[in-house]
Amino acid sequence: MATLTVREVMTLAPLRGTYVLAGDSGIDRLVSGVNVMEVPDIEPYIKPGELLLTTAYPVRDRPESLVGLLRLLHSRGLAALAIKPLRYVERLPDRFAELADELAFPVLVVPGDTSFNEVITAVLGVVLAEHDPEPAHDEVIRERLTGIALAGGGLEEIARTLAGALDRSVEVVADDALVLGGSPQTPAEDTPAAPGRRTVRWEFPVTVAGVRRGHVLVGGQDEPSLAQRRLVRQACFAAGMHIAQALASIELDRRLRVVFLEELVTATSLDADALEQRARLFGWDLGGTSTVLLAACTTAPSERSLQSAARRTLGATAVAWLRGTQVVAIAPAHARAEEAFREALERAGAGPTVVASGCPAPTLTALPGSHATAQEVLHIAGVTHRSTTRYADLGFERLVLSLPPDRLRDFVEDQVGPLLRHDLQVDGDLCRTLEVFLGLGNAAEAARRLFVHYNTMKHRLQRIGELLGADLHDPRTRTALALALEAHRLVGPSPATGAAAGDGRRGQGRSSALE
Known part of the structure; x- marks a missing residue:
């Protein structure tokens, strides 16, 4: 090298x-x-x-x-x-x-x-060129083989040139023909062997940067001579150069695609016609209403597994790419395949995965908005411990989180602060009791759900009313308490609640004063 x-x-x-x-x-x-x-x-x-x-x-x-x-x-x-x-x-x-x-x-x-x-x-x-002194009469063949690779000629042309120089059958094969967009070459027929002699094929590896990427098969009845081996080595170099160029072009194309897709979902003030034209050049049909999906994976799946999962679950027109261990996809808005996509990614080796989808984007220029909402939904999914969720299903959560966190925490403190501190100080479960009761609207059913006696439930509700100074029969009060509990789950405890809880753990006198 x-x-x-x-x-x-x-x-x-x-x-x-x-x-x-x-x-x-x-x-x-x-x-x-x-x-x-x-x-x-x-x-x-x-x-x-x-x-x-x-x-x-x-x-x-x-x-x-x-x-x-x-x-x-x-x-x-x-x-x-x-x-x-x-x-x-x-x-x-x-x-x-x-x-x-x-x-x-x-x-x-x-x-x-x-x-x-x-x-x-x-x-x-x-850097891939090999320096190997060759006889002067082979220089023309050497230059021809190198020229084929530099001019973008394929493996079949390399094989034909070498076969003509050696007067033998030659086959040049790339180990990953599908990646290179072609197929292994069909070997030329060997000259019929004389009676009692058999045709043998000698194999020579094709390497790129020390990694085997293919091989050259040379037919004949006798082992290639030293001079012929020199030409074969030059053919291996030319084939390696062709394969390296093809792989580099594929990798560069993939990376340029990712750059364009990232710009598509994050940049603003882009021209819609220009975006559609560039998308068509990459072979993507992104017309119609689309949605951006984000998948937070434990480990990044392979590129091939990712594309297979996206095609199977999001449709043939969907595009997907990796962003570290996160997967980003653009899919038709009608797909609604978040759960199927999550399962497919986990089967592909992504580990435990959370999938979130943003708001629909009627045009390509609206995709940044869909991406931004998908990020918001992914955050909410993490807070609420959901494995899949959609923007349209989180109206309440989005409304709550649209308010300043300090105002939300003040609201939580006003409505259920004493109850939160009580549970933290005595390791109680009154908040859970209240949440179940408000969700069902029936004390007896709530008792069955919590696996407690009905009298225990009545005692807990009475204690909750005393701590909060609230009438749990009042519909407006119940609505406010339900909202406060949900807000607490989304934004976390206020400094006052956390500090009081810490004081309570250091001394039960604080708890008794509250009670």
Whole structure:
């Protein structure tokens, strides 16, 4: 594998016009690969020796995090960071360039029209190259095979070229043909063997960055000669370059899709026609009313499992992507498949999962609103311990949480403060008793639900009335108490309640004074 420094990378055609912003004393770091940053939590996806390309879009809301990112990249042994002109971040943090110089970690600024895909192809074309002296008469074949890969030729063309040079049957196979969008090549027929001789096929691995990605099968009756093996190795290199380009293109396409989808659900003031056109270019049919779904997973499912789960449960037109351990999906509003999607994700290895869906979005430009409400619903689901919930089902909770928390806590304190403190101080269950009673409206039924004697229930209700100074037969009082209990569940205890509870635990005298 050829070596390449950051200084040499800057001389490649796709990076013409690139300059060093800071950290130029590390300009001779070795580059062994290329990566693109499209999520803030990039750490699981980077490897030592990589050149990291970014537009800074993932940290547009927290540009100060670039300083911590720089430390992380340096500690993980990356070669350099290349940033496009600051389209999403107005200015870099003050400490950023200074830290790059201290760490001798090169930070490059690339021209605004730089194609990340072309950069990946150019760098891989060098770092994957093998240096193997070959006879002069094989140079034409070697250049032809390399040219095929650089020109975007496929594995079939590589196989045909090698077969013509060797006068043998050749098959070039990618281990993951489906990922590359093709299928294994059909092997050419071997020349009939002479009587008593059999045709043998020799296998040569195709590797990319040390990982096997396919193989070349060469037929014939005799083992390939040393000269033929050199040509086969060159064909393996050309096939590896083709596969690397295909995989890099697929990965870049996936990341660009995620960037667009994130912009689609978070950005505002976007042009509807432009969004629809870009969505069509990616092959998505996002017409009609849609809904954003958020799934909080324990662990991130694989990309393939996620897409399979989304298609099965949300419909063929749904799109889904990963945001760390969170899954984001855009699905037709009529799908109503939150529970099915949750179960599918858990079967796909996501672990215990909570799924929330936002309000319907009649147009693509309304998706940020659906995303915002989905985040709100996901928060409420966590507070109320629900595994799935929808925006339309949380009218009461949304109404309560739309009020300032301090006002809600004051209301809770006014209505049920003494009751909350009583239960905390003596480990009682009067709040639960009141909640069940208000929900059923019948003391006898509430007693059965709580598995207590009816007389015990009457005593508890009497005690609740005394503590609160409230008439539990009054409809308005019952409504206010039910609202206060629900608000308490959503916003938590007030400082007064918590402090009094702490005092009660330190001395029962406080409890007796209340009672």
